[in-house]
Amino acid sequence: MSHLFANYKRLPVSFLSGSGCWLKGNDGKDYLDFLSGIAVTSLGHSHPKMVEALTAQVEKLLHVSNLYEIPEQERAAELLVETCGNGHLDRVFFCNSGAEANECLLKLARKYAHSKGLPPQVLVTTNGFHGRTLATVSATGTPKYHEGFAPLVSGFSFVDYNDTEAALKALDECCAVLVEPIQGEGGVIPAEGEFLSALEQACKAQDKLFLLDEVQTGVGRTGHWLAAQHYGVQPHAVSLAKGLGSGMPVGAVLAKAELAELLGPGTHGTTFGGNPLACRAVTTVVETIGAEKLLDNAREMGEYLRKRLLALAGITEVRGVGLMLAAVTERPAGEIVEAAFQKGLLANAVRPQVIRFAPPLVVKEQEIEQAIDILGSVLTPARIS
Numbered sequence: 001m002s003h004l005f006a007n008y009k010r011l012p013v014s015f016l017s018g019s020g021c022w023l024k025g026n027d028g029k030d031y032l033d034f035l036s037g038i039a040v041t042s043l044g045h046s047h048p049k050m051v052e053a054l055t056a057q058v059e060k061l062l063h064v065s066n067l068y069e070i071p072e073q074e075r076a077a078e079l080l081v082e083t084c085g086n087g088h089l090d091r092v093f094f095c096n097s098g099a100e101a102n103e104c105l106l107k108l109a110r111k112y113a114h115s116k117g118l119p120p121q122v123l124v125t126t127n128g129f130h131g132r133t134l135a136t137v138s139a140t141g142t143p144k145y146h147e148g149f150a151p152l153v154s155g156f157s158f159v160d161y162n163d164t165e166a167a168l169k170a171l172d173e174c175c176a177v178l179v180e181p182i183q184g185e186g187g188v189i190p191a192e193g194e195f196l197s198a199l200e201q202a203c204k205a206q207d208k209l210f211l212l213d214e215v216q217t218g219v220g221r222t223g224h225w226l227a228a229q230h231y232g233v234q235p236h237a238v239s240l241a242k243g244l245g246s247g248m249p250v251g252a253v254l255a256k257a258e259l260a261e262l263l264g265p266g267t268h269g270t271t272f273g274g275n276p277l278a279c280r281a282v283t284t285v286v287e288t289i290g291a292e293k294l295l296d297n298a299r300e301m302g303e304y305l306r307k308r309l310l311a312l313a314g315i316t317e318v319r320g321v322g323l324m325l326a327a328v329t330e331r332p333a334g335e336i337v338e339a340a341f342q343k344g345l346l347a348n349a350v351r352p353q354v355i356r357f358a359p360p361l362v363v364k365e366q367e368i369e370q371a372i373d374i375l376g377s378v379l380t381p382a383r384i385s
């Protein structure tokens, strides 16, 4: 009998160790990891630079609290501003997860509304996902995540994703928009360029906040530091987490300075957020993405994977950008994922007929070929003669 909460449905395997795109199972099998712990292990498993940096940091110092200066935090923030900041986001707040980063965005939006006399309402989208804390789950546009948790946090207006007309209308009663540039948990659904740019322009014209949830899309996943760069939009702030620490739990908000100023001393905080170990991970991730040209690799390998998936019988559509991809399948995705798992490939059925692929940003062509071989063998079951 397990002493754990039963809130996860787990596959019957555990992993003993990992290297690059590969995991060693306790069943003696090697698994090709095309999920990266849900878009987290961006540098792959046990990247030598991570092992070296984190080992050195553990030996030196783990935690001191935000009562003191933390040079590792300053360094990580400097690098994030240089890369994900895209020339206009210049302040960073560190926390521990994607939901916490979005909580910070939502609290910023409330502060902003009250400082400007705007309605403290935030525009969000149906089928979106922003986390599991009470406020972020309230902002999440998937009704099943709300079941049994009433009363939810109020102050959210929902519109359909990519419905520009409805969004512009609903914006009248809001102070801010919070949207994923590509809906991840919703099934890897990219925003239409027009939807994001219309919202950006309307927010800027009306002095409202254009906020992007880049928890899944950020830090190289789409072949850009931010998916915002892919779309050519400039948000007032973004949330980051998943790939940010390549496995160290860490989240961050990047914001314009005038927005960051709304949260002065004592207004917001976290005990663990931005501790030296987490920040050392962030610095190493950002440096390594740069040094190993992993943005280019994500774009090139993403295109390669897309092309190879599209050529498989049983796949009708491939969606996504860079290495955040999903294949729409003719057969139930759950059955295919299960069969692929048996053959040593990890991916997940993000929707009943949609398989999500998010391999580490270091993935190589040959590993994609191995994944395609496995998928090809399970997509169309061998004919019974």
Ligand SMILES: *Cc1c(COP(=O)(O)O)cnc(C)c1O
Pocket: 096, 097, 098, 099, 100, 102, 129, 130, 131, 132, 180, 184, 185, 213, 214, 215, 216, 241, 242
């Ligand atoms: C995963 C995810 C979150 C929540 O992140 P946690 O670290 O699980 O709290 C929020 N937004 C998006 C877009 C995500 O993909």
